[in-house]
Amino acid sequence: MLSLEIFRAHKKEVVAAWVEAVFATYPFETTGFLRTKQDPFGNPVAHMTREAASTLFDAVAGEDMHPPTVKNALDRFIKLRAVQKFLPSQSLAVIHAMKPILREQVLPKMQDVGQLAAYLEAESRLDSLALLAFDMYCEARETVAEARIKEIRNQHAQLARWAQRLEDGGKAE
Template sequence: MGLTDSIAARSEELAHKWADIVLGSYPEQTQAVWRKNHDRFTNPVGDAILRSTSELIPLLLAWNDAGAVAKALEQIVKIRAVQDFNPGQALSFIFLFKKLLRQEFMSELAAKGELEELLRFETRVDNLAVIAFDLYVAARDQIARMRVEEIKRAHVNIVRRANLMKADVAVHKAD
């Protein structure tokens, strides 16, 4: 059985392990809550992480639809873009998947002399990181634009209030 067949056969297990790795990047109290609660309404972040990892593994195996890969990555990347992570921390979960693959398959592949297969598959994971980086930058850019718009609205409201106060003062002076 080749690497892709082995990954496919264990995709659900690998998705859960990968999601567990992602959850490991959060504070312990948060991890505990998200690991216990699997409801998508009361734990949307934990659900999104598991859903993304579950969707990404078959897409990595097929590696024929960049749009579907981006869509599967989008929610988890957006979540991590708004959280208190620097870019490297936010996207490290992708490279940690390579570590997981090595832990799970390297010994077996090395014994069979098939490490090249792992290296070829890791190239897909590297390309996944490039897609994730583009999504992350777009999400951070959108957040920055939203902050600028919020500041503009606040400024307009301040000016409006100042003008109303001026008008109110002028009315009182005229009386």
């Protein structure tokens, strides 16, 4: 469990660096606000990013995590990025943005103690998480597309019923 201990020892720095990397995808004028305000409802983007960061790291490190827990923690973050003005690649590349941070902070330590294989496993877990995020992203986009269709239908729900009735020649329903 040496590998896990090394990961745990670096959680704070890696999470902080990753959160910064995510914030850097937003305009410069906005980053300061995202960094400073802590209120989960007053600054929801920072809150959901930090929630995702912590869980993402734990999952990569190899903590005992259930997929639904991971999914729940990533949920808001992925949904947000799915409707912000990004290309799909830009939305999700932030997951991979953890790699260079890990390579800088964790890899050397792991190499020193001969845990390279364990480190590579951790990176593979990050790849799996990126795929999980991809599923969630697609689901979110589909929900948006469905919402558009549903809304068109709902706006005229009564009108359609009424027209149907006329067609049926009066009262029948």
